[in-house]
Amino acid sequence: MLKVGITGGIGSGKSTVCQVFETLGIPVLYADTVAKNLMQKDPILRQNIIALLGKEAYTQNRLNTAFISQKVFADKEKLAALNAITHPAVTAYSYKWIERQNSPYILKEAALFYESGTHNQVDVMIGVSATLPVRIARTMQRDNISEEAVLARMSKQMNEDEKMSRCDYIILNNNNSPIIDQVLALHQKLMLR
Numbered sequence: 001m002l003k004v005g006i007t008g009g010i011g012s013g014k015s016t017v018c019q020v021f022e023t024l025g026i027p028v029l030y031a032d033t034v035a036k037n038l039m040q041k042d043p044i045l046r047q048n049i050i051a052l053l054g055k056e057a058y059t060q061n062r063l064n065t066a067f068i069s070q071k072v073f074a075d076k077e078k079l080a081a082l083n084a085i086t087h088p089a090v091t092a093y094s095y096k097w098i099e100r101q102n103s104p105y106i107l108k109e110a111a112l113f114y115e116s117g118t119h120n121q122v123d124v125m126i127g128v129s130a131t132l133p134v135r136i137a138r139t140m141q142r143d144n145i146s147e148e149a150v151l152a153r154m155s156k157q158m159n160e161d162e163k164m165s166r167c168d169y170i171i172l173n174n175n176n177s178p179i180i181d182q183v184l185a186l187h188q189k190l191m192l193r
Contacts, residue, residue: 008128011135031110127167
């Protein structure tokens with residue numbers, strides 16, 4: 001089975017593109033969702049997060065994502081440490097998930113493929129690209145945060161041009177390029193691999 005990674009900077013519209021692939025019957029693993037679920041439910045992961053960030057990382061026995069985001073996006077070393085804790089757990093979950101799929105190919109969606117080195121675990125990489133103003137506006141609206149907070153998060157990710165230059169295929173998602181046609185064309189190519 002072909003393993004396809006899909007990546008892009010914050011606000012690029014990766015999830016929207018993935019939803020189009022899902023309508024075509026392609027299974028999609030959303031790495032951020034998996035990470036949050038594991039951070040909530042895995043007792044060892046939970047212990048390690050509390051050791052790194054403090055008890056405030058969980059409020060009323062629930063993952064305190066606002067607190068965690070505030071801590072790690074302000075401290076590069078804490079972000080790297082959190083990623084070092086969570087990425088191996090997500091990778092292990094991903095392998096098990098892939099084994100259960102029955103499809104010509106699967107998609108794994110993650111923002112930090114290249115940053116984490118997990119791009120080596122897939123056969124093909126798709127980049128989802130959007131202009132900086134579009135990405136900022138989307139993220140501000142989606143997360144209800146300031147432009148400064150969006151830019152702080154972006155500064156922790158690989159440069160968008162660099163990320164896209166490493167991908168095998170690019171989907172433009174600037175609100176003026178229909179993504180359905182792009183996804184359908186790419187789907188046909190992936191079915192033939």
